[in-house]
Amino acid sequence: MNALANMAAEVPENPLVPPIPELVIGLIAFFIVFGFLAKKFLPNINKVLEERRKQIEGRIEEAEATQAEAQQVLADYRAQLADARHEAARLRQEAQEQGATLIAEMRAEGQRQREDIIAAGHAQIEADRKQAALSLRQDVGKLATELAGKLVGESLEDAARQSRTIDRFLDEVEAKAASDTTKAEAGR
């Protein structure tokens, strides 16, 4: 209680009246802080912050340069690609043209060969026909002679007999023709 009473006695009249020693000490304490910060630490950190800013800007510039380069490379690549495409298209066009020419030539050649073959066939057929006509004529002559001989050999007594003879002859001729055909087929 005694100490408390002592303290109470020391209480200043007005707490808003600043004691001078405290005021001076406060100012000194503050100016030490201010001195250190203003002269040393804050310039220090400002330098570092500036350096960091520059580095970041440098990095950004670097990145921009890289990006520009990448763009350039991409553009080059695209140009090359377009060239290659044009080249390929040109080659394809050429090949098509060449192919078309080749086909036309071959078609002309085929046409020619076909006409040759047809002409040869026609000639062959003509020859065969001539030969067949010749042989037919001979055969017809021979048959006519044979028939005449038979007609003459038989007595021409009645019409029935005559007609029988003619029928028989024609049957023979037909049979002969049939056997000829069979022979020709077998011979083939």
Place this chain on the structure above:
Amino acid sequence: MSAETMLAFDTECHLFIPGCGFEAPGLHSFVFEPLFTIGGYEFNKPMLLAFLSTIVVVGFFWAAFGRAKVVPGKLQMIGEAGYDFVRRGLVYDALGKREGDKYVPFMVSLFFFVWMMNLWSIIPVMAFPVTSVIAFPVGMALIVYVLWMYLTFKKQGFVGGLKNISGYDKSLGWVLPLIMVLELLQHLIIRPFTHAVRLFANMFAGHLLILLFTIASWYMLNGVGIVYAGASFVMTIVMTAFELFIQAVQAYVFVLLACNYVQGALAEHH
């Protein structure tokens, strides 16, 4: 230093002990016996804490920015955050980057120094906000005031400076004398006074509240009073947390006002 001078109340006294009342904290809680005396001048606890604030703030920035690196360490990152908070949030905001750069070191120092002086309130053992002794806020406010007046007259010239602090404006007509009296009063007396007292009173009241609940917790710690003591102790914790917030806010407001005053000094007469 006895326990009584440390704690500023009677430790043997409790509730329900006859002849022993509750000793509420008061003005006497803000007066300390000198730790030692130099040439007739007393050196007391608030002075010690003021110097400790200097050491802590300078020490922190030494550790954080002493060997600052482009790629910051943890401490430097914290320091940069604090530095940037004051620089951008307060100085650039009020003064702009071009004008404000000159005042950044001052405002940064002011903010961290005032904050640290406030912070001692909730640091165990120390447990006293230096700024609850009026001399310290007055000192800080005085520096700001001197800077403010110096800038006013340097920037605006003598007549312009007078016009600036007296709110001279011809268009006001016959109310001009009244306005001029009010403006002069405000600029020369009220503003610096409130600047200092706002900080002082907040810290003073906060400390008083914490003290009150702390002492009450101890005082009521007897018999059934333990319940009240518990409630009081919870309030002590709550008030301590609240003070932590108020300390930062008051340091912020103090520097914010300083920035506004400097801005007013630099601005053309309005």
